[in-house]
Amino acid sequence: MQRCASPWKSTWKIMAERRAVLASVAIGAALLASVSVAAAQSTCDQTEVIVTGEGTSARFSVEIADDAGERALGLMNRTEMARSHGMLFVYEKPQPVAFWMANTLIPLDMIFIDRRGVVIRVHENAVPLDRTPIPGGDAVFAVLEINGGLASGLGIEAGDVLRHPAFGPEAADPCAEQ
Template sequence: MALSGAAQAQATPASSSQACRMDEVVLSGPSVSARFSVELADDAGERALGLMNRPEMAQSHGMLFVYDTSGPVAFWMANTLIPLDMIFVDRRGVITKVHERAVPLDRTPISGGNAVFAVLEINGGLAGAMGISVGDVLRHPAFGPEAADPCD
């Protein structure tokens, strides 16, 4: 199992015509166009640590958890001090589930489903405030050429 007070979103408007960067995720959809600076958690150790023990995170930042293959994923909030929104994503970068305002320090598993390839964690409340929803797309090099919005 992976371990891991929103105000107005400070994410910058996004344009998919810009080059992809490993430290950045671009979200797009009918109601959202945003960019987040991200820390990448792409190995077991980084995914286990996640955002634990951090007292705050900038509004325009997040953490992108990337797995080697798609599969079932569940997160919990043990040792996580800030409320988070968890955005579960399939292999193509399409959002399949949004869990809003995960409760700090709660050990209840939060399932993302059976075909999760990546999870974007952002400050709690931002997903709703920004209109991020199922079907929207994340753009990042991790999604490869089969991505719904591939990198150039």
Template sequence: MRCFAVAMACVALAGGAWAECSPDRVELRGDWGTARFTVEVADDPDERALGLMHRESMPSSAGMIFIYEAPQRVHFWMENTLIPLDMIFMDETGTVQRVYENAIPLDRTPIPGGDDILAVLEINGGLAAQIGISEGSELRHPGLPQEVAAWSCAEE
């Protein structure tokens, strides 16, 4: 119940006036409303390889966004990752293509994200469902190509 209350606070906070896009924040929207997460950016091979490994906890309003140089087929796994995570896979427009919920800590089984994935957002396990994030939801972040973004940083 506490986790649900925190998730709803995250959605409620996002409902106010939007600040400009920032590298340390992602915003998501859908028919469920809007949400905002403070993120670390993993946009080079070393950062993407390390990800959220070895962390014992993460604030509920936090996450990590993995951004690739070009859309591609991606697979993730949970080796050395100690907390359950939701993985949200987006195409180059920032449109959610797949949500994988509650990835099992320390599991080495590959988690396929699909083809033509440009970015992946990892948040605490269970939050995507609690908030309502699903296929078709849209994410905005300045690291995505703004000229094709479904929800660009220029929009309010």
């Protein structure tokens, strides 16, 4: 004679299996979240700038101008620049900085940044070929130049923060330790 299995026993078994599946899903989601955070922090490299702020999140591929010759040439004589590109001018120490648009053929937004990577001023739509000085402030450590009108379109403003290795460990949004 064959015994009938209790319907309660199979119900308990099904519930236990479901709990195990849910626990696995929860653990997987937690691991994925931690990997995503680590991946976001590890994306800090010389060729990329990440700008964040209230309502702002933007990423730019950048060329670095970190010596006098590169800073003097900047983006002069270029007829175009891809939307997600820019140039990051980096100085040895914070200092008074003013830019101009001599020999620059495309309109640019100039984002002036302090030593911690915090935006201190945004100058929008600098006029091509204009030699009028555009002051950034007295303690500028870096300047990000992007296509004219893009800063406003992306909501980039004073107080936003840039992530890039140039700002070092004291940055407002530091790169992850390697």
